[in-house]
Amino acid sequence: MTPTTTISRAAAAFAFAAALPAATAQAPIAFDIPAQALDATLAQIARRGGVQLILPPELAQGRRAPAVRGALAVDAALAAALAGSGLEAVRHGQTVVVHRAAALGGTLGEVRVTAEAERPGALPPAYAGGQVARGARLGLLGNMDVMDTPFTVTSYTAETIENQGARTVAEALKNDASVRDSTPDGHPFENFRIRNFAVNQNEMTIDGMYGMAPYSHTPVEMFERVELLRGPSALFTGMAPAGALGGTVNLVPKRAGEEPLNRVTLGWRSESQVGTRFDLSRRFGQSKEWGIRINGSFANGDTEIDGQSKQRQFLSTALDYRNGGFKGSLDAYYSKEKFNGGTTAGIYFSNAALGVLPAPDGSLNQFPGAYGEAENKAAILRAEYAFNGVATVFANVGVRDGKVAGYYTGTWVRPTSANGSGSLSMSGQRMYENNVHLETGLRLNFGTGGVRHEMTLQASRLEMDYGYDANSRSGTSNIYNPTYVAMPDLPGSAKKWSDKTFGSLALVDTLSMLDDRLKLTLGLRRQSFKVVPTADGISTGGEVAYDKSVVTPAAGVVFKPWGPNVSLYASYVQGLSQGDSISTTSGYARNYAFAPYKTEQAEVGVKWDAGTFTNTLALYQITKPTLITFDTDAGTDATDGGEKRVRGLEWNTFGEIARGVRVLGGAAYAQGVQTKTQDGTLDGYTAVGSPRWQANLGAEWDVPGTNGVTLTTGMRATSSQWLTNAHTLQLPGWAVFDLGVRYTTELYGRKAVLRFNVDNVADRSYYSGIFREGTAIGTLGAPRTFSVSLTMDF
Secondary structure, X not given: XXXXXXXXXXXXXXXXXXXXXXXXXXXXXXXXXXXXXXXXXXXXXXHHHOOEEEOOHHHHOOOEEOOEEEEEOHHHHHHHHHOOOOEEEEEEOOEEEEEEOOOOOOOOOEEEEOOHHHOOOOOOOEOOOOOEEOEEEOHHHOEEEHHXXXXXXXXXXXXXXXXXXXXXXXXXXXXXXXXXXXXXXXXXXXXXXXXXXXXXXXXXXXXXXXXXXXXXXXXXXXXXXXXXXXXXXXXXXXXXXXXXXXXXXXXXXXXXXXXXXXXEXXXXXXXXXXXXXXXXXXXXXXXXXXXXXXXXXXXXXXXXXXXXXXXXXXXXXXXXXXXXXXXXXXXXXXXXXXEEOOOOOEEEOOOOOOOOOOOOOOOOXXXXXXXXXXXXXXXXXXXXXXXXXXXXXXXXXXXXXXXXXXXXXXXXXXXXXXXXXXXXXXXXXXXXXXEEEEEEEEEEEEEEOOEEEEEEEEEEEEEEEEEEEEEEEEEEEEOOOOOOOOOOOOOOOOEEEEEEEEEEEEEEEEEEEOOOOEEEEEEEEEEEEEEEEOHHHXXXXXOOOXXXXXXXXXXXXXXXXXXXXXXXXXXXXXXXXXXXXXXXHHOOOOOEEOOOEEEEEEEEEEEEEOOOEEEEEEEEEEEEEEEEEEEEOOEEEEEEEEEEEXXXXXXXXXXXXXXXXXXXXXXXXXXXXXXXXXXXXXXXXXXXXXXXXXXXXXXXXXXXXXXXXXXXXXXXXXXOEEXXXXXXXXXXXXXXXXXXXXXXXXXXXXXXXXXXXXXXXXXOOOEEEEEEOOEEEEEEOOOOEEXXXXXXXX
């Protein structure tokens, strides 16, 4: 970690003056950078000019730079970008420090400059176009630039989330070709499939900590970034509650910027959801060492599901303190979401002769009597202290209590006739999940010969207290013409099912050589997982006692043979998930708990940063153990010798490809195969929920001559996929298109942004994918949805 450096303004002014003659001798560079976020512009200039940029993120917060075009020396380009901002760039050799400009004629006092760009906790700046960031958090490694990461990562910015009208993490991730929802839009939970593996809503991290995200939908108002690390990542994040084998979603909380912020948004969403959001922040103290940021939202009204209404309440507070080598923060939130008048359903197919019926209209309400309420509250305290440029200690603790009551899972329709009629399955639940997450560690930065080390030692512990109970009922209906069926009564309370404990100790080191053109990352994590079930958990939920540990390694290398704009990389990493258990009570001949499953990923790729847009290409293979059941003389037995393998090729692109034209998206080709099955019967068959092709591509165009009008469009497409291992049922492929427009202007002297978006313009009815492996349930795609919002800064 780069230490905090104290520089007097007199010395800074002197250094700047001394640099001027050198600047005149600098070779001009052809710049063509559009007007955009200030941090993105400065990062591009620094990269093109081969200088190290030190930019405290609070100085760039909310600031935009004008267009920088023409043949300019680096210092001249920096001056042009900072014109009118009240900031200045001070050069110290090949390092450029940005801070507030000294007042003319005033006394030059002392200014404290923190090299945030080099600190693991610093927020990477936005990339050209502002839709994604230059880097993301890689678990215990902290923030890393995308060009230095031996994996595939994308960090979606708050600007993108707000412009697209996203309210939840699931809606923000619709930008990504590797991600598909496994629950419908109207469902009270949000689960995903990433790289053709399941990732559940309770497996998202907040600043790298599992168990802190809400136990339901996760509102995005309090987050500056939604980050996606594709593939398993047990070394960097530890074992996820259910594995998170396809990828890790990390959420980065907002912090108070250097300048005061007063922002209010009013919005409407079909059918009649009306809501408001606010975002307020201030810094206090002689050196603005204290910061507070408050985010809140409220929405109420009818949704796009016929007859369904929802109410959302959310409030978060982020406090932070910085002084010398100490940094601390406290994030707290309260979230409550209620729905009435129905919920979406999965369509359960079990008749191969009948096949998969055409998808019903996504706005149809299959369970008009359903209702539910989810309530979550959490607090996360973080602290770190940098003793010097070599060592930093950190400690973090988080608590979250979440509970739900209503019809959240187990609501599906099983058609038995070609006209769509069939049976209903209904389940009303009470559930709770109360978590405590602790972690502490040490970061070391040091050199040995010509090698620079960034080493992290981390210990973590996650404790989860889980309870559940449910009542069920069946009935009859029709997927094309639903009828009202009375829902079962909710149970009186949730019964405690289990206590789960995840403990780990990890050591990872990133070695930088050859002037940072070669980076090698090596690490090990010892992970333990323990389940202590209750009698109710054993008898009702099938919970089993479990106490296993395992060591998981990872290795990655990044090489930049032609300079900083091209990275070649390769990596190996594992994901961990609870091994299956068999018992005599479940019909097996013995009682046995398998060790945690090790899912392995090998990945190679190339990343090309063209200055204002970036392309990444990744080739990967993921193999996951599966359970195989077989018969013996003693009875039914099982082994964990089965295997599912996914081989894939991913292309991702983002940035500004021409003046005022931005792109965001990519395409993914995957071959998911059952490689080891019982008696080899299904070896070579395509795995369930593994489409060959997925593609997402979005574009924005700032219309010339309109002074603030931007047109947006997006496309999402997925090829067909199997619902059953034996290939008896298959979901068809689909494609939907989105359109939007926004207008940035001033109202009464204040910045204002008006947005209008239409998702699924053609109102296509389709199955977006599978609900989960093992049950042939298709997830319905969302119907056409309109949204309008007005954001103003006061």
